[in-house]
Amino acid sequence: xxxxxxxxxxxxxxxxxxxxxxxxxxxxxxxxxxxxxxxxxxxxxxxxxxxxxxxxxxxxxxxxxxxxxxxxxxxxxxxxxxxxxxxxxxxxxxxxxxxxxxxxxxxxxxxxxxxxxxxxxxxxxxxxxxxxxxxxxxxxxxxxxxxxxxxxxxxxxxxxxxxxxxxxxxxxxx
Amino acid sequence: xxxxxxxxxxxxxxxxxxxxxxxxxxxxxxxxxxxxxxxxxxxxxxxxxxxxxxxxxxxxxxxxxxxxxxxxxxxxxxxxxxxxxxxxxxxxxxxxxxxxxxxxxxxxxxxxxxxxxxxxxxxxxxxxxxxxxxxxxxxxxxxx
Numbered sequence: 040x041x042x043x044x045x046x047x048x049x050x051x052x053x054x055x056x057x058x059x060x061x062x063x064x065x066x067x068x069x070x071x072x073x074x075x076x077x078x079x080x081x082x083x084x085x086x087x088x089x090x091x092x093x094x095x096x097x098x099x100x101x102x103x104x105x106x107x108x109x110x111x112x113x114x115x116x117x118x119x120x121x122x123x124x125x126x127x128x129x130x131x132x133x134x135x136x137x138x139x140x141x142x143x144x145x146x147x148x149x150x151x152x153x154x155x156x157x158x159x160x161x162x163x164x165x166x167x168x169x170x171x172x173x174x175x176x177x178x179x180x181x182x183x184x185x186x187x188x189x190x191x192x193x194x195x196x197x198x199x200x201x202x203x204x205x206x207x208x209x210x211x212x213x
Numbered sequence: 214x215x216x217x218x219x220x221x222x223x224x225x226x227x228x229x230x231x232x233x234x235x236x237x238x239x240x241x242x243x244x245x246x247x248x249x250x251x252x253x254x255x256x257x258x259x260x261x262x263x264x265x266x267x268x269x270x271x272x273x274x275x276x277x278x279x280x281x282x283x284x285x286x287x288x289x290x291x292x293x294x295x296x297x298x299x300x301x302x303x304x305x306x307x308x309x310x311x312x313x314x315x316x317x318x319x320x321x322x323x324x325x326x327x328x329x330x331x332x333x334x335x336x337x338x339x340x341x342x343x344x345x346x347x348x349x350x351x352x353x354x355x356x357x
Contacts, residue, residue: 054333056230056231057230058230058332058333058336059230059231059232060230060336060340062227062232062233063232064297064300066332068325068332069332069333069336072331072332087290087293088286088289088290090293091286091289091290091292091293092266092269092270092273093266094293094296095289096262096265096266096269097261097262097265098234098259098261098262098263098265098266099232099233099234099235099262100232101231101232102232102235102259102262102263103262103266106262106263106266106267106270107266107270110266110267110270111270115267118263118266118267118270122259122263125231126231126235126255126259128230128231129229129230129231129232129235129236129239130231130235130239130251130252130255132229132230132231133225133226133229133231133235133236133239133240133243133251134239134243134248134251136225136229136240137222137225137239137240137243137244137251138243140221140222140225140240141221143225144221144224144225149225149228151344151347152228152340152344153227153228154343154347154348154349155340155342155343155344155345155346155347155348155349156339156340156343156344157307157308157314157343157348157349158308158311158314158315158317158318158321158339158343158348158349159317159318159321159335159336159339159340159343160304161301161304161305161308161318162317162318162319162321162322162325162335162339163321163325163332163335163336164297164300164301164304165301165318165322166322166325166326166332167297168294168297168298168301169326171290171293171294171297172294174290175287175290175291180287180291181287181290181291181294182291183291184288184291184292184295185291185292185294185295185298186295187295188291188292188294188295188296188299189295189296189298189299189302191295192295192296192299193299199296202292202296203289203292203293203296205292206288206289206291206292206295207285207288207289207292208288209288209291210284210285210286210287210288210289210291211281211284211285211288213288
């Protein structure tokens, strides 16, 4: 890619970091909108593949996604720029929050803010789910594996990592 | 650091934007050794996944032409979809008895999916609406 695009990548992931409430998944629609639809850096299908790797590798999904998308867009420097971009706003905000943490933690407005955000986070998660369902062509194989995964998660006894390894095996066998 | 401080830190880390792990690292680092402590904690938290992701990314990109890899990714993507469905169902549970919350959820989903609003706009509007209407005041509906 053109090195002149690195600042655009940085700015894009700074926006992602700034609005990444609720951890990794609710922010997926934002990343997809920016990276796939707006800048056309990667396709929806590529994005879904990167996300699968981001989930498998240890570390926060948000940071892993930033480094993988960054890598796909601009190699090693792209990965570094993506991670720095996504981390910078959260670092600044969290430092300020920590500085005033006693004040914030006791304050009921903070709790009200978190509760007020919740329905929107669930809506973003639903949107991420729809995006993911649409990123692959429909097949019964996909429905079966997704159903099995959902059921395996519901037992709450299995580690998500091993469940995903199982889905990879099923992907080859079925 | 005592337990109560750490608990406050994790709660704030969940509320602030960003991954919970890195936010907690910044909190702990900052409390123990000031701003530089926060920087060190964050970098220590980022380096291992960054190295692994890039290592794996290189390998995967090299072999991604193989048909077997395509099938592995088909499985993984279906797995992530199942994971998301499970997560969505468990996040929807706390909204059961919260009519205002359900209405807000439906409205935001409509703005995202049908009117194709930009997610940042939806986050800003949804957050503000939820804050002003005092959604979920009775229940404890933080994500699990």
